[in-house]
Amino acid sequence: MAPALEPILELRGVQKFFEGRQVLKDISLRVAPGETLVIIGGSGCGKSTLLRTIIGEYTPDAGHVYLWGEDACCASAKSLDRLRRRFGVLFQSGALYSSMTVGENVALPLREHTDLDERIIQMVVKMKLELVGLRDFEDLSPAQISGGMRKRVGLARAIALDPEILFYDEPTAGLDPIATSVIDQLVIDLRTKLGVTSIVVTHDMKSAFRIADRIAMLYNGEFVAVGPPQEFMAATQDERVRQFVEGLPDGPIPLRVSKTDYLTDLMDANE
Amino acid sequence: MSATPFIRVLERVGTQGEGLLAYLGGLTYLSGDTLKHLALGIVVRPRIKADETFFQMVRLGVRAIPIIFLVQTFVGMILALQLAPVLADYGQLDKAATVVSIAVFRELGPLISAVVLTGFAGAAIAAELGTMVVGEEIAALRTSAIHPIRFLVVPRVIACIVMTVALTVLADIVGTGGGGLVNRYILLRDSWEYYHTVVDNLQVKDVLTGLIKSGIFGFIIVVISCYEGLGVSGGAGGVGRATTRSVVLAIFLIIAADCLFTTLFYFLW
Numbered sequence: 218m219a220p221a222l223e224p225i226l227e228l229r230g231v232q233k234f235f236e237g238r239q240v241l242k243d244i245s246l247r248v249a250p251g252e253t254l255v256i257i258g259g260s261g262c263g264k265s266t267l268l269r270t271i272i273g274e275y276t277p278d279a280g281h282v283y284l285w286g287e288d289a290c291c292a293s294a295k296s297l298d299r300l301r302r303r304f305g306v307l308f309q310s311g312a313l314y315s316s317m318t319v320g321e322n323v324a325l326p327l328r329e330h331t332d333l334d335e336r337i338i339q340m341v342v343k344m345k346l347e348l349v350g351l352r353d354f355e356d357l358s359p360a361q362i363s364g365g366m367r368k369r370v371g372l373a374r375a376i377a378l379d380p381e382i383l384f385y386d387e388p389t390a391g392l393d394p395i396a397t398s399v400i401d402q403l404v405i406d407l408r409t410k411l412g413v414t415s416i417v418v419t420h421d422m423k424s425a426f427r428i429a430d431r432i433a434m435l436y437n438g439e440f441v442a443v444g445p446p447q448e449f450m451a452a453t454q455d456e457r458v459r460q461f462v463e464g465l466p467d468g469p470i471p472l473r474v475s476k477t478d479y480l481t482d483l484m485d486a487n488e
Numbered sequence: 489m490s491a492t493p494f495i496r497v498l499e500r501v502g503t504q505g506e507g508l509l510a511y512l513g514g515l516t517y518l519s520g521d522t523l524k525h526l527a528l529g530i531v532v533r534p535r536i537k538a539d540e541t542f543f544q545m546v547r548l549g550v551r552a553i554p555i556i557f558l559v560q561t562f563v564g565m566i567l568a569l570q571l572a573p574v575l576a577d578y579g580q581l582d583k584a585a586t587v588v589s590i591a592v593f594r595e596l597g598p599l600i601s602a603v604v605l606t607g608f609a610g611a612a613i614a615a616e617l618g619t620m621v622v623g624e625e626i627a628a629l630r631t632s633a634i635h636p637i638r639f640l641v642v643p644r645v646i647a648c649i650v651m652t653v654a655l656t657v658l659a660d661i662v663g664t665g666g667g668g669l670v671n672r673y674i675l676l677r678d679s680w681e682y683y684h685t686v687v688d689n690l691q692v693k694d695v696l697t698g699l700i701k702s703g704i705f706g707f708i709i710v711v712i713s714c715y716e717g718l719g720v721s722g723g724a725g726g727v728g729r730a731t732t733r734s735v736v737l738a739i740f741l742i743i744a745a746d747c748l749f750t751t752l753f754y755f756l757w
Contacts, residue, residue, distance in 0.1 A: 273630075301630075308627065312627065314620075316616075
């Protein structure tokens, strides 16, 4: 796992602001081919923003994102599309196209980007759906299946073109324990059998420690700890990491994020 | 901190003006991008989604046929009824056919069809695209290297323009027919005479200027609604706001464009 290989994904000094608030503060990161990196962190710490910046949905206000050594931020629309064909994204909600059936959703990338025969496309669709355990649901519309199933179909669609990198935004949030292990096992299988690189954003600790080669914790827009799971807890002296991983209510990470004093605020409301 | 009222007014005007310019710029950009993808789709490689375009035509246009039919019949009838007393005063009741058909073909057919279609197609497009934005579907398309303009906007643009023009042809005929109903059953005049007066007096330019305008109206409807839909932010509430805005704006711009092009045709043709 040592990043001796040329990194498949590299971030250098990435910063992102939203309405004057700095969401990402100088993020740098290297991911080796075949590695599974899990990014953990509380709600609102910038995980999703980071993911969206990497996949080119947001442009960083400073710094660069390199995919296969190519600067994705300054790439032309054409070369960005070429990069995008080589990675897959699983969105938090699954982001299925509501006007198409489950099968058509999975088939769409194949129809758009390959010249495959329709019969072969149908076979690939069945294979991908079988991987997520939903082969029988091919003809249903996204509105007819549950949220967890939509997420699994989203994963089947993300792997339709056999991508080299897969990005997951909270792949197991809202899934039952069995579906969670199925997804976890799928991530592991894709890595071991096909050498797929995975970047997983999650706050499911169990799943994070199960699939990760490396875990990185994002807090307030910067990485406070990065390391392999077995060392992640042992090596760190950081109380914030300990509190988050163990899910303790008390610690350096406050639940309340208000800047003003509670009492002053209450009294002001009376005026 | 305390700005004078004058400065504050200036600030407001500036902010509003900047917003307007940004909006117009966005519309222009979307139109340009659409035309580019349209041209690319036709010339470079035939990648216009024919089945999707056809599906949108049915969805946006065909369902509006009954309502267009009814509305234009009424419009033609109203026109004939309003004109009849005036024309009768001058003893020119036989001109009713000419006046009704010219008014319908040049103005009311295109305009009222476009307004009805704004409610049908414009609202549907804005709501659908807005919901897709909220459900991250547009982001998913982009990250799959499928350009939303090519995939979603171009079929809707073709469908909307074609259907607006097609429905206007229907509206023209039905509207003139509405006048014919009044002519036959209220004014108690001969229908054949009405028909021949229409055919003899209607000129090619009356028909064409109307159809050119209706094509422009169709373009306005689809560009505004696509722009509003794709620009949705803020969940379900945002979708509702975008839908309302696209209908109001499209109707306003249709009438403004109508005025502009009618003036142009007045001087040029």
